[in-house]
Amino acid sequence: MSSRTSLQVSPAPSGSSNALVPPNLALLADPPVRQMDGPAMDYFVIEMVNTLRESAAVATARSKRIEQEMIEAGLIPPPAPAPPALPLKKESARDSVTSLPSRTGSAAGKTVVDEEEEAVRVRLETIGMHVGANFTERLCRDRPLFSETLDAIKFICKDIWAACWDKQVDNLRTNHRGVYVLQDNAFKPIARISSWEGRAEAIKRAKLYAAMPGGIIRGALSRMGFNGTVTPEITSLPQCTFQIKLPKGA
Amino acid sequence: MPPSLRLNAVAFISPQNHPILIRTFSPQDDPIKYHYIAHTSLDVIEERVTSAGKSVECYLGLLYSMEDVAIYGYITPLRVKIVLALALSDAVVKDVEVTMIFKALHMAYYSAICNPFLKLEAANDTSSDISPFLLVGSPKWRKFRQRVDEISRVAGNATATTSAT
Numbered sequence: 001m002s003s004r005t006s007l008q009v010s011p012a013p014s015g016s017s018n019a020l021v022p023p024n025l026a027l028l029a030d031p032p033v034r035q036m037d038g039p040a041m042d043y044f045v046i047e048m049v050n051t052l053r054e055s056a057a058v059a060t061a062r063s064k065r066i067e068q069e070m071i072e073a074g075l076i077p078p079p080a081p082a083p084p085a086l087p088l089k090k091e092s093a094r095d096s097v098t099s100l101p102s103r104t105g106s107a108a109g110k111t112v113v114d115e116e117e118e119a120v121r122v123r124l125e126t127i128g129m130h131v132g133a134n135f136t137e138r139l140c141r142d143r144p145l146f147s148e149t150l151d152a153i154k155f156i157c158k159d160i161w162a163a164c165w166d167k168q169v170d171n172l173r174t175n176h177r178g179v180y181v182l183q184d185n186a187f188k189p190i191a192r193i194s195s196w197e198g199r200a201e202a203i204k205r206a207k208l209y210a211a212m213p214g215g216i217i218r219g220a221l222s223r224m225g226f227n228g229t230v231t232p233e234i235t236s237l238p239q240c241t242f243q244i245k246l247p248k249g250a
Numbered sequence: 251m252p253p254s255l256r257l258n259a260v261a262f263i264s265p266q267n268h269p270i271l272i273r274t275f276s277p278q279d280d281p282i283k284y285h286y287i288a289h290t291s292l293d294v295i296e297e298r299v300t301s302a303g304k305s306v307e308c309y310l311g312l313l314y315s316m317e318d319v320a321i322y323g324y325i326t327p328l329r330v331k332i333v334l335a336l337a338l339s340d341a342v343v344k345d346v347e348v349t350m351i352f353k354a355l356h357m358a359y360y361s362a363i364c365n366p367f368l369k370l371e372a373a374n375d376t377s378s379d380i381s382p383f384l385l386v387g388s389p390k391w392r393k394f395r396q397r398v399d400e401i402s403r404v405a406g407n408a409t410a411t412t413s414a415t
Binding site: 030031130134136137138140141143144145146223224225 | 265299307308325326327328329353356357360363364366
């Protein structure tokens with residue numbers, strides 16, 4: 001299997017180039033790059049989504065149970081009972097008012113699934129934010145300061161994309177008012193997804209795999225000082241767009 | 251031969267201008283003096299960064315010098331400032347050596363900040379980055395302090411070890 005470097009920093013210079021600096025200091029300043037097998041990262045990300053799905057289901061079941069106990073103990077008022085005869089539309093409208101998992105009955109199957117997807121998505125995005133923030137620290141080591149916001153976005157499009165997914169962003173659009181759209185025509189994490197249920201189903205499932213990359217971008221932006229939101233969108237399969245909304249004044 | 255560089259103090263300051271770590275290595279000085287020095291360096295750094303406009307280099311060089319210390323500054327692209335106080339001496343201080351020290355300090359900071367358990371409680375709140383930094387005295391940052399001590403020790407032995415290649 002081919003290996004690609006996990007970091008794009010060149011390894012420490014050999015001792016003869018800086019004869020004035022003691023080798024210990026040079027080693028501390030530029031530690032040798034540790035390399036990792038490239039595909040291992042791809043497998044890890046795929047498996048992570050499945051594992052987190054199960055763990056999120058356990059966590060929501062636990063919080064549901066606690067809430068049920070609190071309802072029985074009379075600490076919080078019981079939610080409005082949802083008679084199963086009502087159509088699904090009305091039920092979900094009422095459910096949006098009550099607290100998170102307090103639902104009864106069978107007809108709420110669809111909304112429960114969405115809520116679990118949301119929990120997994122939030123976990124993936126948080127992990128992505130940690131990874132993105134710290135990775136940006138590392139990548140920013142040898143470059144000068146960012147002169148403006150567009151410079152920071154271009155850094156994301158080139159350096160982070162190249163380090164994580166081996167290519168650069170294909171298209172960057174902006175409306176010059178804080179909204180940037182990054183388009184990648186062959187986004188690596190979802191490039192090989194296919195589903196036996198057909199195209200539409202594959203696209204639906206692929207949304208979750210784009211959550212962590214969205215988190216990476218968001219983490220990188222937050223470390224650079226821009227607290228915005230990142231929304232991944234997938235319309236046709238290997239193509240993915242990320243919409244970055246930065247707050248006013250950025 | 252006496253060592254050419256004596257680190258008196260190192261200070262890390264966050265992008266929101268909160269102190270992260272101020273570590274002093276000279277036993278005869280009051281640590282509060284270096285807090286004051288770090289604070290005044292902030293103004294000098296701000297002035298240098300805003301006046302430089304496009305394409306500012308990370309290493310800011312000598313900021314100013316007081317009665318017995320020379321202050322050097324460094325700003326990372328993510329706006330973390332590192333301030334170094336070196337004891338004034340007659341020996342020539344090489345720029346490349348100070349830059350190396352700053353890079354080593356940046357690596358130590360990066361290794362400490364990458365710890366995912368540092369901000370375990372603050373889940374999605376990305377706007378207030380100051381909360382983990384206020385806990386710098388706590389054991390989670392111990393490794394960071396050790397690394398900074400190591401860097402100062404290595405730099406202090408600068409001329410004692412010749413580069414054998």
